[in-house]
Amino acid sequence: MSRISLAHGSGGTETSKLIQQLILNRVPDWMKNLNGGVGLDYPDDSAALPIPGGYVVTTIDAYTVSPIFFPGGDLGKLAAAGTINDLLMLGGRPVAVLDAIVVEEGVEMAVLSRIADSMLDILRNEGVCLVGGDIKVMPRGQLDGVVVATAGIGFASKLIVDKNIEPGDKVIVTGPIGEHGAAILAAQQKIESSEFKSDVSPLTRLMLPLIESYIDEIHAARDPTRGGVAMALNDWAKSSNNNIIIHESEIPVREPVANLCEMMGVDPLSLASEGTALLAVSPHVAEEILERIFEMGYRDARIIGEVREKPSSLSLVVLKTLIGGSRILEPPSGEIVPRIC
Known part of the structure; x- marks a missing residue:
């Protein structure tokens, strides 16, 4: 790479490569983490x-x-x-x-x-x-x-660290995905519609009760901003050395957002959310946690997939499609929506 492009700031593969080349490759291991904490090592x-x-x-x-x-x-x-x-x-x-x-x-x-x-x-x-x-x-x-x-x-008191994801964990999304990205995309394209509104919101009142009650059962948490759910799940698969299977039929995407994405050639799984959390939780409490999320007003929350042991050397995210097939969900690449956050 000789010059920076907009794609390097989109939160996808180009961003990861830039961070790796510019920072991570230059930082010695002892500088990446204050002993006992979490830093650039993860x-x-x-x-x-x-x-x-x-x-x-x-x-x-x-x-x-x-x-x-x-x-x-x-x-x-x-x-x-x-x-x-x-x-x-x-x-x-x-x-x-x-x-x-x-x-x-x-x-x-x-x-x-x-x-x-x-x-x-x-x-x-x-x-x-x-x-x-x-x-x-x-x-x-x-x-x-x-x-x-x-x-x-x-x-x-305790940390939620992505590398702690285990086979069998269930993946929960707490609301419709891609809402912020769709709102910014519509605004940039001068599409005037009341259907597009960013979900930007602090998640304190959702996450603090979950942390207090289920800190040992929540193995990963992410707000899927730049790069969306697709990037977050690929990060999880890589950091935990597992595969993640998600079901398209369970992923909450509002129809106006889906229609906009189809029109603009954008995958909603790559669009940013700013008021939605992605969680990986122990399977024996997944339904209980989902019900707790419902009770806090997040009625569109869904269990969208699960973590599985990988059968090969590759850590993959696999999407089970609406028509019954499967495809690898790649990390997003290229300029998705510029200046989204």
């Missing part, structure tokens, strides 16, 4: 640093969504919710956020105010403190609008 939504009695969970992300304001949310809401959700997926209870805002000269103050208000509304409602930050201004034409970067801090 890349996940967050990292964890051991402390007496538990872990400090931390995450960092940058948000460049276009348009800045979209049906269901905006850049500020996305940054706050996304940071909170990344902490939750490792088993952390979010407590604090820091943010850095980079803004182009000439952006209206009303735009920044609206972004800040949205971010603070989410943090306030979730009981998360904003403890620091930074702001930079770039000359006109050297940045497109606004970029928000956030770092999040949480605490966990």
